Amino acid sequence: MMNSFDKPIELTNNNNGQKAACDLAIYIHIPFCVRKCAYCDFLSFPAVLNKQEQYVNALIEEIRFYGKKTNHSTVKTVFIGGGTPSSIPVSLLEKICKTVHDCFTYAKNIEFSIEVNPGTVTKEKLCLYKKAGINRISIGCQSLNDDELKILGRIHDSKTFLKTFEDARSAGFDNINIDLMSAIPGQSFDSWSRTLSKAVSLKPEHISAYSLIIEEGTPFYEHYSEVVDRDNYDVESELISKGKVAELRENSKNADVQWPPLPTENEERAMYDFTEEFLAQNGYHRYEISNYARNDGDYECRHNKAYWTRGEYLGFGIGAASLYKESRWSNPRSIEDYISFWQNKNTDSSIPVKNFVEDYQELSVSEQKEEFILLGLRLCRGIALKDYEDTFKEPIYKDYGQKINQFIKASLLDEKDGRLFFTKKGIAVSNAVLAELLY
Ligand code: SF4
Known part of the structure; x- marks a missing residue:
């Protein structure tokens, strides 16, 4: 089978010393x-x-x-x-x-x-x-x-x-x-x-x-x-x-x-x-x-x-989601719309192309906090309380203390070594706990 590479791609930098944004x-x-x-x-x-x-x-x-x-x-x-x-x-x-x-x-x-x-x-x-x-x-x-x-x-x-x-x-x-x-x-x-x-x-x-x-x-x-x-x-x-x-x-x-x-x-x-x-x-x-x-x-x-961990990401292709500079958006799900848009691309637009993407949303601080918890608690090691404080300039307990304490008491959440995480019992009902904690 013919292949368009003469030699394997090297997994190293390739932008000739240009400064990368992030x-x-x-x-x-x-x-x-x-x-x-x-x-x-x-x-x-x-x-x-x-x-x-x-x-x-x-x-x-x-x-x-x-x-x-x-x-x-x-x-x-x-x-x-x-x-x-x-x-x-x-x-x-x-x-x-x-x-x-x-x-x-x-x-x-x-x-x-x-x-x-x-x-x-x-x-x-x-x-x-x-x-x-x-x-x-x-x-x-x-x-x-x-x-x-x-x-x-x-x-x-x-x-x-x-x-x-x-x-x-x-x-x-x-x-x-x-x-x-x-x-x-x-x-x-x-x-x-x-x-x-x-x-x-x-x-x-x-x-x-x-x-x-x-x-x-x-x-x-x-x-x-x-x-x-x-x-x-x-x-x-x-x-x-x-x-x-x-x-x-x-x-x-x-x-x-x-x-x-x-x-x-x-x-x-x-x-x-x-x-x-x-x-x-x-x-x-x-x-x-x-x-x-x-x-x-x-x-x-x-x-x-x-x-x-709410790192920045760009999604390419239909339906793909992105999180970039505290904004979220998704690409349209129609393959025809997607193909036709990029066939007639508008390279002068800033990103994202707001008249093309769907569900564009600049996240408020409270939405960023909710995401930080919602996503971070999926990881077994949970979230670092210090990361929350460093990011949002106030302790997590100030925002969610009452509910967190309630779930710790019910053995659904636990806190150890500066991290908040689900217990085994909590993982089994994580969707419900998160819904109650955040909304
Ligand atoms: S139909 Fe869905 S589940 Fe099956 S292979 Fe394709 S994407 Fe995966």
Whole structure:
């Protein structure tokens, strides 16, 4: 296969000594997939080549525009996500990588990730990714049980995933994430533990373990919407409001084979608790609600940590969100609007292009405080009280003391060594605690 690079991209500075404005994270959205999974509400479309080319050309214009307007800022992390980024031809992906490299300054130890799905990559393709400057691979495995993969509507089976993992290793990737999913319809505790066990035997550097969420507008929603209300927690009385939800889940056991029952709340909780315990026994630590990194290196995902610590980031592509100079915005979700705008780009505009982006918002100080807490508490180590005080010039207890004390008393939050964080009991009901704390 021809490749547009004569030599591998070096992961070093490239702006000829120009002063970079600030350190950034960059997200690039590739909204194409081979087939839509039954639970997916992400912004993704069928992988049609002509559309992919037009889209990537538009992406390149957008990246160039922001590179110029941010004075070739230093970039600490790049994450190409989707969709299925590995569903587009390597030549298009190389164009994207080259544009980012040309338009921004790479930090010395940049983390450059791409999401790939089994069934859409070969070893040859992965070698070219490496050559294009990508140094971290995130593989959408979800399950190592073929029946569960079928129910999810994934295009791959467990054998294909294992081959992709092996190919990534032999292409030279020494930082690999595996995405796994629990609470899949029909999944038993034993099946989940087998998936975890097989995943760990591969020794990936990172594991993301999410619970399935039934999202509106998906085939799963048609069948399970009544059964699930994961946010139906009642902090005041007890951890989880029982009753109707449990009853509906129980009734779903009568569903036909095509739509097997969802795990019960108790089963789901058991899987969740087991995940941390099992991964800890096998050399991984949890650093965020759903994310685990191997203990023998620096493998926590720096890109996601930039989000959770309110680092500045720019999102390119449809639907991509940005946080820059205390303003937030999102790109439009229409692929046609996106392509047509960047085909007729207006390079004279300041950033963002306000008549193009959506939900533009200059954050007030109180909104910045809320985000600081909301995002920071996702990390297991929580938030540093001093960081809050340094940023907002007043202690967190002045703003939220009463509620924080109430949650500490209820053993949902804890404070130690100058950090405020969720307890294990608190993590299980974190959405409800945050809602009550902040709103
Ligand atoms: S591969 Fe991922 S983004 Fe694509 S349809 Fe499936 S879940 Fe959605």
